[in-house]
Amino acid sequence: xxxxxxxxxxxxxxxxxxxxxxxxxxxxxxxxxxxxxxxxxxxxxxxxxxxxxxxxxxxxxxxxxxxxxxxxxxxxxxxxxxxxxxxxxxxxxxxxxxxxxxxxxxxxxxxxxxxxxxxx
Amino acid sequence: xxxxxxxxxxxxxxxxxxxxxxxxxxxxxxxxxxxxxxxxxxxxxxxxxxxxxxxxxxxxxxxxxxxxxxxxxxxxxxxxxxxxxxxxxxxxxxxxxxxxxxxxxxxxxxxxxxxxxxxxxxxxxxxxxxxxxxxxxxxxxxxxxxxxxxxxxxxxxxxxxxxxxxxxxxxxxxxxxxxxxxxxxxxxxxxxxxxxxxxxxxxxxxxxxxxxxxxxxxxxxxxxxxxxxxxxxxxxxxxxxxxxxxxxxxxxxxxxxxxxxxxxxxxxxxxx
Numbered sequence: 001x002x003x004x005x006x007x008x009x010x011x012x013x014x015x016x017x018x019x020x021x022x023x024x025x026x027x028x029x030x031x032x033x034x035x036x037x038x039x040x041x042x043x044x045x046x047x048x049x050x051x052x053x054x055x056x057x058x059x060x061x062x063x064x065x066x067x068x069x070x071x072x073x074x075x076x077x078x079x080x081x082x083x084x085x086x087x088x089x090x091x092x093x094x095x096x097x098x099x100x101x102x103x104x105x106x107x108x109x110x111x112x113x114x115x116x117x118x119x120x
Numbered sequence: 121x122x123x124x125x126x127x128x129x130x131x132x133x134x135x136x137x138x139x140x141x142x143x144x145x146x147x148x149x150x151x152x153x154x155x156x157x158x159x160x161x162x163x164x165x166x167x168x169x170x171x172x173x174x175x176x177x178x179x180x181x182x183x184x185x186x187x188x189x190x191x192x193x194x195x196x197x198x199x200x201x202x203x204x205x206x207x208x209x210x211x212x213x214x215x216x217x218x219x220x221x222x223x224x225x226x227x228x229x230x231x232x233x234x235x236x237x238x239x240x241x242x243x244x245x246x247x248x249x250x251x252x253x254x255x256x257x258x259x260x261x262x263x264x265x266x267x268x269x270x271x272x273x274x275x276x277x278x279x280x281x282x283x284x285x286x287x288x289x290x291x292x293x294x295x296x297x298x299x300x301x302x303x304x305x306x307x308x309x310x311x312x313x314x315x316x317x318x319x320x321x322x323x324x325x326x327x328x329x330x331x332x333x334x335x336x337x338x339x340x341x342x343x344x345x346x347x348x349x350x351x352x353x354x355x356x357x358x359x360x361x362x363x364x365x366x367x368x369x370x371x372x373x374x375x376x377x378x379x380x381x382x383x384x385x386x387x388x389x390x391x392x
Contacts, residue, residue, distance in 0.1 A: 004182060011181050015200055015240070059309025059350070060176035060268060067205050073138065081311040094270055094350060095310070 002035055003056045003092045009034045009044065010057065014064045049076060050083020056093030123289040124164040125297035126365030126389040127157060128328075128358050129252075131173070132308065133243040134380040136207045136250060141379045153373030153386040154251035160388065161252055166297035168216050168259045169252075170223070170285065171245050172361055174267035174302040174354040178242035186234035187273040188281050190227065191262040192220040198241030198249075206243055208250050213241065216259040219294055223261065226288035231281050233263075248301045265360060267302065267353040275337040278356040282363025289364070300361030302354030305347065306382040312349060314378035320347050321374065321383040324355060329369035331362050331392070351382065365389025 009031055012019045023030040027045050036044070043051040047069050052062055059080075066076040090096045139147065161169070178200045180186060193215045199206050217237070224235050239262055241249070249260065265281065266273045273281075289296035304324050305317040327335040336359050344352040362369065367390025376383045 007177075008181065008183070011177050015178060053311075058177070058268065059313075063309040064201060064205075067202060077311055077313055084311060094268075094345075 002037060002040060005034045005036055006040050006044065006052070006055060007057055007061055007093075009036075010061045010065050013068070014061065020068070048083070049079040050081075051087060052083075053080040054083045054087040054090055056090050056096055058094060121290070121293055121295055123286055123298060123364060123391050124166055124295045125161055126299070126361055126391060127161070128300040128302075128361050128385065128387050128389075129154065129157060129248050130303075130380075130382050130384045130386075131244045131247045131301040132306070132380050132382040132384075133201065133206050133247065134382075135247050135384070137205055137243075138379050139207065142377050146375050146377055150373060150375060150377065150384045150386075151251070156372065157386050157388070158252045158254075161297055161299075164297055165295060166258055167294035168219055168261055168296055170261045170263055170289070170296060170298045171248060172263045172265065172282075172285075172298065172300040172357045173244040174357050175242050175244045175264050176268055178244075179236065179239055180264065180266070182269045185266055185269050186264070187266050187277065188231060188233040189236050189264045190220060190224050190233050191215060191237075191239040192217050192224060192235045193237050193239055196239050196241050196245075196260060196262060199246040200240045200242045206246065208243075208246050211246075211249075211256055213249060213253070213256045214259045216261065219259070219292065220261050222292055223285070223288045223296075226291050227281075227284040229284070230287070231277070231284040233281075244301060248299060252299070265356040267356050270341070272341055272353055273356055275339060275356060275359055278359040279333055279337060279363040282360035285360065286364040286366060298361060298364045300357035302357040303348075303352060304355060304358070304383050304385060305349055306351030307349035308351045308381050310350065313381045315349065316376040316378065316381075316383045317348055318376050318383060320352075321376075321385075324348075324358075325369075325371050325374065325385070325387070328358055328362055328387070329371065331366065331368060331389070333363070336362065362389060365391055367392030
């Protein structure tokens, strides 16, 4: 479990053209220097946005990776929802620290409808 | 010269990046409020604009996260995001390193800050500049409060930072304007994106308009997260701006715009 390293890679990918090019050319090689476990490597190479969110990657980092992967905004949101559905609540990071409730629980507690009304 | 202007505004990337998906009526009213803010700001003829931001891992990461940072570069380029995604073309905004240095020196008497001679602007500053200084003809000085990676900068320290900025601005001969950008409640870039807790926002803005330090600093991070989302942590920028302005606040525009993922806000603070 090395959320820090997953986020470090994505942070560098988001801001450094050289890392971006390296990832485009050879993704496995590009992530090789980061201390990641198998699950994290798989999530980055797939790329599995839902699993990365479940692992705790901050959305402010993850949304740019999704855009880089050509994933449209509404699809990006849905993939995170699917990830929580499939894998369970966020495991670590800022969303887990403060106790992530999930979309539906959140809505109930705040007495509101869901998030974006028109995800499409 | 006393601070010439203080205000706050939203900065969510959807404001420009997903413009066509918003209700045109409310979107255009929001853009008009931004433009009116630009006119008020321009009328004060600022020599420099300090932008108190809550940047999102563009420059600062968990390997060395400052509670506060102030830019000291000759220029600032942005946006760091894909320009097509944000729909803001790449730009270079002028800085003022010598003025930055004097302000930083003054701030440091009462509040420890990191300084940065390199700083790439993300949407947190690029979106406000797009509306407020569209010709990039006003030197800017970016400032940052850690609103993203816990442990977060305490709210009480954000207030102290704002007071320190005010003292620093008043101590130089230049005409300094300050804006805070961020919040209020929102769940950006998460499955809850688009949720906005309007009641929480309006209560926060009441406290903010009153410049009520005690009530502004009363939120715990856990409560903020649960009631106002991760984006709610960005109230630190509003708290600092309130402390810098030190007068009563006036909300010129507030409306939840879900596709922008935030309660869109434009407000000024009297210079007290």
